[in-house]
Amino acid sequence: MQKNGISTKMLVYTALIAAVYAVFTVGIAPLSYGAVQIRFSEILVLLAFLDRRYAPGLILGCFIANCFSPLGMVDAVFGTICTAAALYGITHHSKTLFGASLWPVFCNAFLGVEYHLLQGAPLVFTAGTIALGEFLAVSCVGYVIFRQILKHQPLVDQLRMG
Numbered sequence: 001m002q003k004n005g006i007s008t009k010m011l012v013y014t015a016l017i018a019a020v021y022a023v024f025t026v027g028i029a030p031l032s033y034g035a036v037q038i039r040f041s042e043i044l045v046l047l048a049f050l051d052r053r054y055a056p057g058l059i060l061g062c063f064i065a066n067c068f069s070p071l072g073m074v075d076a077v078f079g080t081i082c083t084a085a086a087l088y089g090i091t092h093h094s095k096t097l098f099g100a101s102l103w104p105v106f107c108n109a110f111l112g113v114e115y116h117l118l119q120g121a122p123l124v125f126t127a128g129t130i131a132l133g134e135f136l137a138v139s140c141v142g143y144v145i146f147r148q149i150l151k152h153q154p155l156v157d158q159l160r161m162g
């Protein structure tokens with residue numbers, strides 16, 4: 001069924017990805033939040049490298065997860081904007097998987113500003129620790145996982161929503 005260009009299948013994919021992202025983030029709290037964090041759910045943003053139609057679910061999942069952040073709605077808005085910016089970079093400017101994995105590192109480093117303004121955390125240190133956590137999760141672990149996925153074309157075909 002399709003209404004206004006949105007299929008039921010797309011709505012289900014969006015809801016599923018949002019739920020997985022949110023549950024995975026909240027499920028490993030407090031590791032997912034704070035001035036020093038490693039958010040393994042961010043690995044899922046690499047799905048957008050395969051198909052940009054994953055982006056809405058990832059943005060929604062990030063928003064939901066950030067509603068549980070110790071910083072509250074400020075993080076729900078600002079953190080979600082950082083993830084949305086990373087997804088834009090992944091879907092519009094990434095030619096390689098490793099390049100795609102760096103967008104969350106750079107974009108989420110700006111969360112250091114949020115922690116600096118709201119909690120007085122040292123700006124450069126906090127931006128660096130958040131970027132390092134993103135690098136470890138997405139550019140190291142996520143990259144290795146997605147390199148393996150990309151070696152199996154039937155799996156890639158299934159992950160593409162085409």
